[in-house]
Structure formats: structure tokens, C-alpha cells
Amino acid sequence: MKARRMPRVEGNFIRNWRYNRVPLLQIRWCQLRSICADLLLQRLGPGGIDALGKPLNRGLYDCIRGAILEGDLAPDTRLPPSRDLAAEMKLSRNTVMFAYEQLLAEGYVRARIGSGTFVASTAPEAYLNVARSTPRQAPAAAMPGLSPRGARLLAEASASSTQWGAFMPGVPDVTRFPHRRFAQISARLWRQPRPDWLSYGAGGGLPALCEAVAAHLRVARSVRCESDQILITEGIHQAIDLVVRLLGSPGDRAWVEEPGYWGIRSVLQMNGIGMMARPVDAEGLTLPIQRERRGGGSRARQDAGPPRFIFVTPSHQYPLGVVMSLARRRALLEFARQHGSWIVEDDYDSEFRFSGQPIPSLQGMEQDAPVIYIGTFSKTLYPGLRMGYVVVPRTLAGAFQRGHGELYRAGHLMTQAAVAELMQSGEYAAHIRRMRLLYAKRRSILARLIERYLGADALHEYGSNAGLHLVLRLPDSSDDAAIAEAARQRGIIVRPVSRYFLGKPAQRGLLLGYACVPEENIGPAFEVLLACVLEARRRS
């Protein structure tokens, strides 16, 4: 057998010898048969099964089992019929059938009547390491039982399955998380856990953590707050859920940035809040032009009504990266005061600014600003922590704490205590400083590659030297979703900018996350992406 990269079956794809991922359906059946057989024969080595010195069926069983446990045969991969595999591997059919039956009895494979033999979703020993098989997804509308709003949620669902690697946007480098130190702190707390930290929590979070967060925000983000204005939530989603439930009613409207973070759409829709997309320009979210009022307001404005909520990301607009200008901030605050709107400031990655002055928060610009400030530890610590915070005006603090306890039954106080200590000891700030340097380096590597191969125009002009991702600009005529799909098939994850538009996409581009990509991988990954981009260019 020629020396070549072992083909690897991954679900519905084969990663072939060029290290491209090719959809399985495109492979002829005889090729599939031989690919699986190749895989198994390679595992056995030059001598084949005979050389193992075991009974043939035992040898084959070991071989397939090993392939499953090591991930070469991914969950839900279909194994060839016994007759075909026997022919390919020059074994008797009984041998193969016996091996299949052993694997079936022990749970490594499952048989579906009329369909064949499939690698099990969870292999018995390796279940801790095997990725979850996605249950067959019937079209949402056809699901018996889903309500209209449930079906609509799923139809518009954007959250993809967990992924990691170039160029997943929004994901920090979790391999740099100070896990030993965190484990030490946790271990010490767990030596003598306080009963009231294990029991149900009062709404709002551990006072120590609220104190630490308040202190940090006052200094780092110029937020005006005391610790009793802070609530600890289950990430930003819960924060937004709580805000719209306590301050909004079904039928209220919210302004969202266009393009903007899709994650809040589901939460708003579920709570009956209507969304209106406001375009983003070089200064941030645009406000409607103020017509002069002479004895009557604009009819259009009267019909629409002012929004109850205005969701903005002023420090680093998601996804385009623009920083809201000072003038626009003042205008926005003025607008909100006039119309009784609540501004929800989502400050999701503001710690990571690589040049220039830190941008102070919108909330801190004025006394008693009508701003709810929300933030998260997902980008600074790790996303799986699911810990965020909300800063509410003092008059609403008690209401929010009680509402939080009532709706969500607060808890996680042990973890919150560990995070509080991390902050108190100064290690949180030190970690952010280290990551800031690291992300700045990675950003500059990627940015230089883009400039060199695609030109300086390819970097979106709104982008600022900050954050965990940048935007690669594409011509308005491109199909960025198709390019993203092509890249995905080759193992590179990017997000098309068009997907972040509520309405018709006004821009095209790709979000490239660099934070979770080691420096040495940026080049090779970019090479693959470049190929996709240039191919698309040639085709158009």
C-alpha cells in the first residue's frame, strides 16, 4: 500500500488524502467500502489480520473497536455490509458477521433494521470522549408537538454545535485559562464548604463577587455602581431575559443593531418583544433623523412608537467592530431620556483593546443614565463558566434581585466564590493583561496576512484594533455564506457577515476569530480560507 495519509471517516464526511473533507454522499459506494477497508487494514499493519496471532474474528473485532475508540470511525458512521467488507479484506463473511455481532452485543455499534450497522452514538468505554451524535433532525414544522413559537425558534436557530479552532469567532483561548490556580482555589473552598453556599441562593449572586465585579467595573470600565447594583447571571442570555421580563411587556419594541448579535433574537422573540433593525454606520447605531416639530410630529414616527429597549455594543460593535463616537453616545442618551427607553449596553469583550485609550462605558457617561450595563466572564475566563453580570440602577436593584431569585432560583455560589477570589487576588486582571498581549499578536499576524494577500481594503474599515475577531470584507456581490460553507468543508470555521442581518444584508464579509488559534496555525488555516475566497472570486 502506498504511503498516504490515512483516510478518516467523520460522520457524513471523509477526510481524504488531500486532507479535504468530502461529503460522503459524493463518494461512490465501492469507494466507501474500500475506504473503510483501507482504514481497517492500515490499522492492522503490513501483516494483515493473520499477523495478529489471534482468531480472525477476534482480530477484526479488536481492529474495529480500536478504530471506534480512537475516533477514526466517528459516531453514526455506517459500516459496510458484512459481505462487502469480507470481500475487501479477503475474509469469510462469517468472520465479519461474528465480529459485528460482538460489537453489537457490547454496544460499540447499533443495527438499524433495513439500514445497516452504524457506529454507536456513545461507545461504552469512550463515552467520556465521544462527541454527541446529533439526533436525526426532522424539519421543525413536521415535529408533532412543537408549538408555533417553538417551531419558529428552531427554524431560526443559529447556534452551531460546539466547535473549536480556526477561525471560530467569539471563543477565547481556553487553553490559557489559569486552570491550576482556579482548581487550587476551588479545592480550598471545597475543603470546608459553607452550607449556605451549597443551599439555594438569594437572588443576585454572592456578595463577594458582586463587590469584586463592582470594583473592577468602576476602575476598568468607568461604570457607576455599588455592589448592590450588581447581579450575577447565567451568562448574557439570562441577563437579557431578566431585563426584558421585568422591564418589558409583550408587544414592546426593541431596537437592535444591524448587523448585530443574533443570540438575543431568540430571547426577545420568546418574550414577545418585537425587533426593529437600526443600521450601523461609522459612528455606531444610527438614530432616526430628528424632524423639526412644528405642530405635529412625523407620522412615521408616531406609527412606529419609541422603542422600550435599545440594544447596543458601543465599545466594540458586534460584529463589525466600530466604536460608538462620543457625539453618537450623547445623542443616544438624549434620545433614550426623551422617549423613556432603556439602553442595554452589552460590553462583551471590552477588556481586549490593543491600542489607544480604553473606551469608557456608555453607562458611566452621565449620572442616572437610563442604561442597563451587562457583561460576561465568557471571553475573559471561559465560556463554559456561564457567568455574567448586570448593573442596574439603584432604584431597581431590589426588584431585580428578587425577580432573579423568583425566576431562576440562584445558585452556583461555590463557583462564584472561586471567581471572586481570583479577582480579589489580582490574578484576574493579570490574566486579562496576558491574554491582551497574546490576542494582539495573533490579530496582527492575521491582519498582515489579509493585507498581503487580499489587500488593505479587505479589512473592514469599521474594525478597531480590539476584540477576539476581525471582519474580512468581501465585495457586495459575493455569497459569503457559500464561501463559509466551502471553508467549513475544508475544516475552517468562519461566520458570514450576512447571517448577522435581521433584514436584507447590506454588507458581505467573513468573521474570523483569531483568539483561539495558536500563532503557528494561523498561516496554514488562512491558506485554506484564501483558496476558498479566491475560488469564489474566480467563479463570479
Next chain:
Amino acid sequence: MKARRMPRVEGNFIRNWRYNRVPLLQIRWCQLRSICADLLLQRLGPGGIDALGKPLNRGLYDCIRGAILEGDLAPDTRLPPSRDLAAEMKLSRNTVMFAYEQLLAEGYVRARIGSGTFVASTAPEAYLNVARSTPRQAPAAAMPGLSPRGARLLAEASASSTQWGAFMPGVPDVTRFPHRRFAQISARLWRQPRPDWLSYGAGGGLPALCEAVAAHLRVARSVRCESDQILITEGIHQAIDLVVRLLGSPGDRAWVEEPGYWGIRSVLQMNGIGMMARPVDAEGLTLPIQRERRGGGSRARQDAGPPRFIFVTPSHQYPLGVVMSLARRRALLEFARQHGSWIVEDDYDSEFRFSGQPIPSLQGMEQDAPVIYIGTFSKTLYPGLRMGYVVVPRTLAGAFQRGHGELYRAGHLMTQAAVAELMQSGEYAAHIRRMRLLYAKRRSILARLIERYLGADALHEYGSNAGLHLVLRLPDSSDDAAIAEAARQRGIIVRPVSRYFLGKPAQRGLLLGYACVPEENIGPAFEVLLACVLEARRRS
């Protein structure tokens, strides 16, 4: 000074020498002054400040600071004006002022202009140990900014601040949680954390934990499920939130047990689900009487319409404790099938049955039953873990996983891995067995005391020998809420049964939780409660 119990100021109450809690407002100002002074003088000891050998203001500073750190002066307690304290303690006013200023500068106290000096909400050193001060709670309707649904949520909010001790219902004995073992497992996992466990999770939870939960439920609760039907949620609240969002629409109706768990009301109301209370009898939730249909159904039933959801606790009705009979279960399943309703089976503490056979789940009674089964680790591990699970029918599994990821951005995979390992190693089952023995013992102590001093009739006849609480029956004419309040003032926490009714309470009684009360404390705590009950009897 006579030997007497040191008075303890707790927020707006003083715990006086009879160990009763007396509202502060009832104490005359001169009494307050002397109580604080007494407290401080007792701390100093017989020799007074002079004996400390320090400058007087330093001695007073130390004294007050010590009182704050040890909790004798609770957060937000108002300190007497310097002039008054000086008079009481026979010091010069300057001495007291100097001490106050030191405390102010270091953050132990806060000054409010025109109001006085108050102990800070969080003292600098002790912030990890000081209870959170509840922000002043203005009436919900008066809150600027709350929407009508927000105001209504708060007006009906039932979740009390975190409490621990006799006789808090629903709280397990968290001091017995195998924290060392859990810490060991966590520490090992944290030595080499997997990046995809730190990153965002795919909806639904860690496959390993879903596998372990499925295996456990199949055996322990006769639930029909495979691991891909399991979702891990943030406690039961999130499970119910997800179910009603995906399967229900605003305007749908839900049947809830009467009396029943108040915790789901907020979630249902927020999601626009109307509630109808169905009384509970000796067999469980009652169903409407089936009228014979001869050419037309009952008009009343046509107006009401069948419910979309039916929430039941069939293994151990909350709060009365009745076990749903076999006949009633079949009738309920028949009803749900006929009318297209979803039964939501809340199996919150089914592990703790102390006599008789384990009660199999409703979900497992029939193939493809229209039942969503939900459970929680709150009672078996610890409530602050905030980890529950949902078993959905196979056809909906994919939809639920995606919906879960979309609405809540799943995470916590490290913690889930630790719990999975605890289950896999058999320690989870062993822990439950130990706790079952312990709770059985505590229950029997309390039950015997009730029988002895109040008669066997005082134990609710619906109650079964199971769970973390029992119900003390009271005559229909009693005011159980008033008795509960009287007990609370004496430091004993009980819940009045009348609070669990949506409508007019049909029964009166008190929920007594015994799980978190050490055996030696049950007697003394019951004595206090008995006094309250007997006093109420004498008055009526």
C-alpha cells in the same frame, strides 16, 4: 453587669435576652442606644475600654470592628449618633467620632447624609462572610420602570432569602454532601481540562452525564429513555421554561395541582400560560368528572378547553405528600392522550422513600406516554449545583437540544463531568442510600414528637413516609400564616400550607422540613414551634 444573653442586632430586629426577635421599631430610642452600648461594653469585658491598654478611640474602633466582623452588628444596622454612644459608654464625643471616622475610612461603616451611620453592606475583610443587605424594597407598583408583568412577578414573589435550619422544607442536609470526593474528582478534571468543555457547549449537556442519568433513571425510576432523550438543565425552573416555550404558546392553559409548588407559577406567567388549579385528593390530582356524551359535550368543558400542560408530582405530591394511585395514573394518561395534553412529571425527591416499594414513574407506565419527565440533583446533591434533567420523547429530542442551546447557550461541562463521574463510580447511589437512612431517622423523630404533643391527627393523612418534609395539619379555622410568622420571629422557619394554594386555601397546616436539621436540634426547635401552635390555639 448581670449575666444574660448578649443582645444581637440583626438588621431591623433585635434578638433580645429571651432569644426572641423583636422588631427594632418597637424599641424606644433610648433602649436602642443602650442595647448597642451594652453590646460593645460586653465585648470589652469588665474592665471597659481602659483595660484594653490602648488609646480609647483605638479601643472603641477595635471593639466596633470586631462586632461587625463577627456579625454581632449586622449589615445596615444603624449605629447610635456619636453623642449618644459617648454618653452611654462614658467617653468623650471626640473619642467616638474619631472611631467612627476610622471605620468610615476603612469601609466598615457608611454615612448617609441626614440619616446617620450604618454598618456597611459588605465589610472589607469579611465580605466573604457577610450576608447580603437587602436593598430597601419600595412597593413594586411604585418602581419606576418595571413593566406590569415585572411588577406582578414581584408582587407574587415567594422565594425567600436563603435560609438554613429548622424546619426549612425542601433543603437537604448539605453538610453531608461528599464534598471531599467531589473536590477530588473536580481537581483531577481540572488538571487537564478539555478545551471543548471550557468552550460553549452544544445544547443538552455532556453526553457522559446524559448517559449516566439515563442509566440511573431506567433502573431507579423505571423511566423509558435513551441517553439522547436526556437534557441537562439549570434546575427545574429552566426545564419548565424550555418545555413551555417549545411546546406551548401564549394563551395556552396549564393545570397545576392545588395546593402545589409555587415555583412554577412565575415561569408559567412570564410565558403567558394561564393556570387552572385542580384540587388534590387522596389519590392525587383530580380530573374533571367525565359526563356521558350523548350528542354534545359538557358546555363547561367546551368553554374551558383542554389544557396544553398538566403539571403533576405523582411520586410524592408537593406539598401534601400523596402518592398518585395506579387508577388515577391510568386515568390521567388516558385524559392526556384524548385531549392532546402534555403531562409534565416533576419527580423532585423521589429517591427518598423510606418504606414500601419504590414508586415507578408515570412516564414509564406506557410506551410513548405523553409525559415529559423532569428531575433534579438539588435534593440528592446540593441545591446550589443548579442541575436538573429533562427526559423528552425521542421525536422531540433533537428539537429540544437545539432549542436549549439557542435559548440558554449551554455550558458547565466541567461540573457535569464531575457529577457524571460521581454517578459512574457508584458513589451517587451510595450517597442517596446514606441520606435515605438519615432522613428516615429524622422524620421519625419529628413525627413521634408531633404525635405525642399534638395527636396523631396532626400528621396529614395524605402524607407518605417519604421526602424531605412533612405536613403538620391544623384546624381549618387556624391562621397558619400567622403561626408561621410567629415561629419565624422566634427563629424557626416553617411554611404555611395556605401559601401553596392558587385560590382560596382549602386546608391549613405547616410544612416542616426535617432533612437539614440535626437530630439533637429537632426537639428544641419543635418545642419553640409547639409553643407558637398552642398559643394560637388558646387565642382562637
